[in-house]
Amino acid sequence: xxxxxxxxxxxxxxxxxxxxxxxxxxxxxxxxxxxxxxxxxxxxxxxxxxxxxxxxxxxxxxxxxxxxxxxxxxxxxxxxxxxxxxxxxxxxxxxxxxxxxxxxxxxxxxxxxxxxxxxxxxxxxxxxxxxxxxxxxxxxxxxxxxxxxxxxxxxxxxxxxxxxxxxxxxxxxxxxxxxxxxxxxxxxxxxxxxxxxxxxxxxxxxxxxxxxxxxxxxxxxxxxxxxxxxxxxxxxxxxxxxxxxxxxxxxxxxxxxxxxxxxxxxxxxxxxxxxxxxxxxxxxxxxxxxxxxxxxxxxxxxxxxxxxxxxxxxxxxxxxxxxxxxxxxxxxxxxxxxxxxxxxxxxxxxxxxxxxxxxxxxxxxxxxxxxxxxxxxxxxxxxxxxxxxxxxxxxxxxxxxxxxxxxxxxxxxxxxxxxxxxxxxxxxxxxxxxxxxxxxxxxxxxxxxxxxxxxxxxxx
Amino acid sequence: xxxxxxxxxxxxxxxxxxxxxxxxxxxxxxxxxxxxxxxxxxxxxxxxxxxxxxxxxxxxxxxxxxxxxxxxxxxxxxxxxxxxxxxxxxxxxxxxxxxxxxxxxxxxxxxxxxxxxxxxxxxxxxxxxxxxxxxxxxxxxxxxxxxxxxxxxxxxxxxxxxxxxxxxxxxxxxxxxxxxxxxxxxxxxxxxxxxxxxxxxxxxxxxxxxxxxxxxxxxxxxxxxxxxxxxxxxxxxxxxxxxxxxxxxxxxxxxxxxxxxxxxxxxxxxxxxxxxxxxxxxxxxxxxxxxxxxxxxxxxxxxxxxxxxxxxxxxxxxxxxxxxxxxx
Numbered sequence: 001x002x003x004x005x006x007x008x009x010x011x012x013x014x015x016x017x018x019x020x021x022x023x024x025x026x027x028x029x030x031x032x033x034x035x036x037x038x039x040x041x042x043x044x045x046x047x048x049x050x051x052x053x054x055x056x057x058x059x060x061x062x063x064x065x066x067x068x069x070x071x072x073x074x075x076x077x078x079x080x081x082x083x084x085x086x087x088x089x090x091x092x093x094x095x096x097x098x099x100x101x102x103x104x105x106x107x108x109x110x111x112x113x114x115x116x117x118x119x120x121x122x123x124x125x126x127x128x129x130x131x132x133x134x135x136x137x138x139x140x141x142x143x144x145x146x147x148x149x150x151x152x153x154x155x156x157x158x159x160x161x162x163x164x165x166x167x168x169x170x171x172x173x174x175x176x177x178x179x180x181x182x183x184x185x186x187x188x189x190x191x192x193x194x195x196x197x198x199x200x201x202x203x204x205x206x207x208x209x210x211x212x213x214x215x216x217x218x219x220x221x222x223x224x225x226x227x228x229x230x231x232x233x234x235x236x237x238x239x240x241x242x243x244x245x246x247x248x249x250x251x252x253x254x255x256x257x258x259x260x261x262x263x264x265x266x267x268x269x270x271x272x273x274x275x276x277x278x279x280x281x282x283x284x285x286x287x288x289x290x291x292x293x294x295x296x297x298x299x300x301x302x303x304x305x306x307x308x309x310x311x312x313x314x315x316x317x318x319x320x321x322x323x324x325x326x327x328x329x330x331x332x333x334x335x336x337x338x339x340x341x342x343x344x345x346x347x348x349x350x351x352x353x354x355x356x357x358x359x360x361x362x363x364x365x366x367x368x369x370x371x372x373x374x375x376x377x378x379x380x381x382x383x384x385x386x387x388x389x390x391x392x393x394x395x396x397x398x399x400x401x402x403x404x405x406x407x408x409x410x411x412x413x414x415x416x417x418x419x420x421x422x423x424x425x426x427x428x429x430x431x432x433x434x435x436x437x438x439x440x441x442x443x444x445x446x447x448x449x450x451x452x453x454x455x456x457x458x459x460x
Numbered sequence: 461x462x463x464x465x466x467x468x469x470x471x472x473x474x475x476x477x478x479x480x481x482x483x484x485x486x487x488x489x490x491x492x493x494x495x496x497x498x499x500x501x502x503x504x505x506x507x508x509x510x511x512x513x514x515x516x517x518x519x520x521x522x523x524x525x526x527x528x529x530x531x532x533x534x535x536x537x538x539x540x541x542x543x544x545x546x547x548x549x550x551x552x553x554x555x556x557x558x559x560x561x562x563x564x565x566x567x568x569x570x571x572x573x574x575x576x577x578x579x580x581x582x583x584x585x586x587x588x589x590x591x592x593x594x595x596x597x598x599x600x601x602x603x604x605x606x607x608x609x610x611x612x613x614x615x616x617x618x619x620x621x622x623x624x625x626x627x628x629x630x631x632x633x634x635x636x637x638x639x640x641x642x643x644x645x646x647x648x649x650x651x652x653x654x655x656x657x658x659x660x661x662x663x664x665x666x667x668x669x670x671x672x673x674x675x676x677x678x679x680x681x682x683x684x685x686x687x688x689x690x691x692x693x694x695x696x697x698x699x700x701x702x703x704x705x706x707x708x709x710x711x712x713x714x715x716x717x718x719x720x721x722x723x724x725x726x727x728x729x730x731x732x733x734x735x736x737x738x739x740x741x742x743x744x745x746x747x748x749x750x751x752x753x754x755x756x757x758x759x760x761x762x763x764x765x766x767x768x769x770x771x772x773x774x775x776x777x778x779x780x781x782x783x784x785x786x787x788x
Contacts, residue, residue, distance in 0.1 A: 129748030134741055160559045160711045165535040168559065168711065169745035175712055176749045183711045185560045187569065188532045193579065210572065217565045377542035401502075406535040406741060409502035410543060417546075 004309050006049035006269060006332075009037060015052055024054055027289060029065035033057065036064040042114040047437070049332050051272045055296035062284050062293050063275055064114075066103070067150050069285055073101045074151040079230050082153030083282070084140075085167045086186065088246075088351025089369045090157050090222060091282040096242025097232050103285045105140040105156070106167065108149060112139055112434040113327045119148070122434075130173055135166040135405035136326050136434050144179055155229050156181045157222060162188035162375040165406040182225050184218040186369055187211055189376035201371035202353035204387070205380060215366035223362070239361035245287055247354045252294035253280050254352060259301045261342045261392055265310030267301040270341040271331040274324065277344065280351040311335065317454035318342035320394040322385060322415060325432040326402055333440070334398070337447035339454075343392040345385055349373050378411045382418035389423060395454035398447075401431040426453045462585050463526040465517070467510060467649055468537075469675055470557045471529050472701050473619045474601045475574055478594040479586030483619045485675060486528065487520060488513040490653045504536040504739045505763070506648055511540045515547065527584055529553045529577065533709045534742055553580050559711045561702070570702045571694070595693040602684045608677065622675030624650040629677055631658035633667035641782045642728050644670030646720060646750070647735035647743050647761075654735060654763060656771050657778070661733075664779040665786075669727050672720060673735060674708075681705050708742045716746070717753040724754055730785045732758045733778070757781065 007015055016032040033050070036042040042064060050056060074080060081102040083090040094102035112122050113136075122132070124142035131138075143149040158171040158181050175181040189207050192198035197209040223234050256276055260268045268276075276297055283290035304310050312335060319334060320343040334341070350371040356364040373381040389397060397419050399412040412429035419427050428450045436443060464476045465486035473483035488509035500508060510530070517526050530541040530552060541554040556573050558566040582588050589597075601620050608614065613630070617623035628650060633640060643666050645657075650673050661668055672679045682704035688696040706715040724732070732754055736743040751758050759781045761774065 130745055133739060133744060158711075162532060162538065162556075163535070165741035168535075168709065169741040172711060172713060173745050173748070181712070183560045183562065185558050185563075185566055185569075187558070188538060188554065188556045190554070190556070193576070214565060214569055217563070221563060377545065378539055379542050379546055404502070404739075406739070407539060409504070409536060409739065410500055410539045413500055414539075414543060414546070 002052065004267070004304055004311055005052045006311070007052050008049060009033060009045045012050060012052075016057070019054055019057070026058070026061070027292070029069060029289075030058065030061050033060055033064075036060075040064065041118060043116045043118060044114045044328065044435070047329055048271065049269075051269050053300045055293070055300040056268075056272050058296055059272060059275055059293050062279075062286070062289055066107075066285050070101065070103060070150050073285070080151060080153040081226070082156040084156065084158035084171050084181075085163050086159040086369060087348045087372065088281045089159075089219070089365055092242050092246045092355070092365060093219070093223060093226060093234060093239065095245065095283065095287055096238045097226065097230050097234060100230055101285050102282050103150065103153075104282055105144060105150065105153070106137050108140040108143040109135070109137040109326070110328070111143065111149060112136060116435055121146070128173065128177070130170055133404055134170060135164070135402050135408075137166055138170055141170050141174055141177075144174055145177060152179065155225070157184065157225070158182070159184055159186045159369070161185045164374070166404065182222070184222050185214075186218070186372070186375050187214060189370050189380075199367065201367045202355065203349055203371045203373075203384065205371055205376060205384075207367075207370045211370060212363065212366050215369050216362045219362050219365050219369065236361050239365075240357070243355045243357060243361055243364055247357065249280055249283060249287070249290055249294065250352055250354050252291065252298060253277055254354070256294060256298055256301060257344075257352070259298070259305060261344075263301070263305050263310060264314065265308075266312050266316070266340045267304040267310040268297065269311055269331070270321070270334055271328060272297070273341060274328070274331055274344070274346065277346055277352065278324070278348070281348055312340045313338070315455065315458075316340040317451040318393055318395045319450075319454075320344065320385065320389045320392065320397045321346075321400065322397065323347055323400040323402060323408070325400045326434045327432050327436040329436055330400065330430075330432045330443070333436075333443060334447060337444060338451040339396070339447060342394050343388045345373060345381070345388070347374055349384070374407060378407070378414040379418065381411075382415045385415060386419055386422050389419065389425065394425060395458065396450050397425055397427045398450070399427060399429050401429060403431055403433055426450055426457070463523045464529060464581065465514070465522050465526050466529040467622075467675065468531040468533055468557075469621070469679060469681070469705060470531060470533065470701055470707065471555055472574070472681070472697055474594065474597040475577065475697060476529070476581065477601075477619070478589035478597040479578060479581040481527075481581060481586050484522060484526075485619065485622045486510060486513065486522070487622065487624055487652060489520065490651060502739060503540075504534070504737050506651065506737045506740075507534075507536040507540040509651065510537070511543055514544055514552070525551065527551055527553070527581075529555055532556045533707065534740070536739065553577055557702075559709050561710065567698065567702055571698045574694075574698070591693050594697070595689055598684055598689055598693055598697060605680055606683065621677050621680065622649055622673070624652055624655065625671050625673060625676045627655060628658050628668070628671060631655050632661050634669055640665050640667035641785050642666070642730050643668050643782075644672065644724060644727070644729040644732045645676060645735060646672045646732055646758075647674070648737045648740050649674040650676070650735065656774065657733065657735060657761065660771060660775040660778045661782075663775065664782045666778070666782045668733075670723055670729050672723065678723065679705065708746055713746065717749065720750065721753050721755055724756055729756055730788075731756050731781055734758050734760050735763055736761070737763050757785070
């Protein structure tokens, strides 16, 4: 029986051969991880430590083959929807259609990390007038223009309103550079007035019924746009089926989070868990494979929990992590410093909370869109972070700051105030650039200090 | 009379005044706290200054505990309202202004937000306005704006625009005859320290005849239609503001480009100065296209950087621009 171990890319070469000899069966996008670094240019893999399971191999291959699969989908005549910002709502609608694939061009924000800036996306974004005062999501602008990464989608759909200024500004720039954007409005989620009819949203927030109705109307515009562009009907029955499929993914991720974040020892590393969570937003362009990957991971996690296998010492500090880091390596670093994940808010909790299935489909999607932690106040988001931190026994909170992001300027201040005041937990505010190597000694020292502080509090 | 401070032109001052309250454009402190490292590093200096000012409002003449209306028109201000809501619960209203105007529902959403603002004002001592009182407030403001357009300068600081922008008109020689290279302004809201720009323009032999900064004297709601105003003043208010006022956060923002190009041509503007606050993504990303659509050169002035280094660098850049325009 294999035991859990984090491997370098070189160690994965040997591991891959061993798995193949043992009869590994892979999907068509499978293969050794090495090829992504050597042929695909994903040089960051050389600096990462990755879980040694076949399930993790499949996860990485799904993630790193996405651009190739999108090009194949285009060649097969599938309709490509580029959906921006909403993180998890419009893809549910798009995947309810036949021969339609939705993906987030925003996802290109990790390309400078994976390719260690060799792809030149941020430099091209600079030349297009979007410099490093913007968050790394500006890479999507360059990726659309240079067409060397994902294919140009058949339509672009972007939520705007209560969103970060970075995406709102960059998507506008995309529109004016000849990639027309279909805009839909997501309002700032507000507290209901006294006596105002309201509804509980997935995740526990509340919103006035009027706001939900407005968003439902906006999503109906999106529905009609998709119908018009694809020539298909997107009726309620289809949407309901799409919601059921989304919930299958969300439930799998929910179980995975439950086991991975509460298991002792931790059955899956922070890095693989982050990638698994992110599959929820658009299924990495392949719903069926996402389900299969998550089922494999869940099997592996259950197996490790039963056998007592996993990562980290029993006294690893339990850390709740806020925001996705611009460099994937940060998740390795947390564990190298003696921490382990016990909970997360990667800005997409609403893509993991199950969608209601007992209300009309557009109503369900509208409620989910309004449950986005980023469309309400940071204080409200911090309330949920506090609630979850208590539930998962967090001993510290890391707020990972995304360089240049409009929401990051004040959110660590608000989250820290709430978490420290309410729970007395230490909070670390870390800015993580797309390639953190130059800052690694500093980040390491700060994470080690956080872990030590958490440990001291435990023994106080 | 209770003061209600605001700092975005899509907050109709008439609506506040029709509730029997005093509307005042919020001119924040000039202290550059945002330059300091700390938990709020990366915050827009204007949003930060608004937050600081509302924490000690007496210093800028807003009274001890003013109410404030902030807007969702940029993410940083939206988030600042959340911070203020923690420190001054109930004193700050966040007006949700839709970024899209493609659907009638967005207009209705804005109208409903104004109605919600009205209820909030009433709960804080305001009086629910009759149609007549609203219409009168609108006529007063309309007349004041019209008088300004005719060249009259208001005796008191206006409540319908940023008063710093009004001072700017004097400093920058708006009505200074035919001399000087004619320039325009675009960008974020002006602060008092930004008057340095006006001084530099005058010193270099230019004058500013167009101010389309946020809260500027030219980026104003459309004149009210007297007939509609008499029939349904609230709907006319929504029309003049939401339907007519272009903004940098509009998606798409074609209206703003067309509006600027039209005004530039009408007033014979030969160059634009874009005054943007550090971290203002919206104006920053709008610039590349504006440079194509405005029809005149644009000087990009990052207010934090330029003014931190003193006025000399700013003066040199403005001087160089004006010189090059003279040679064209």
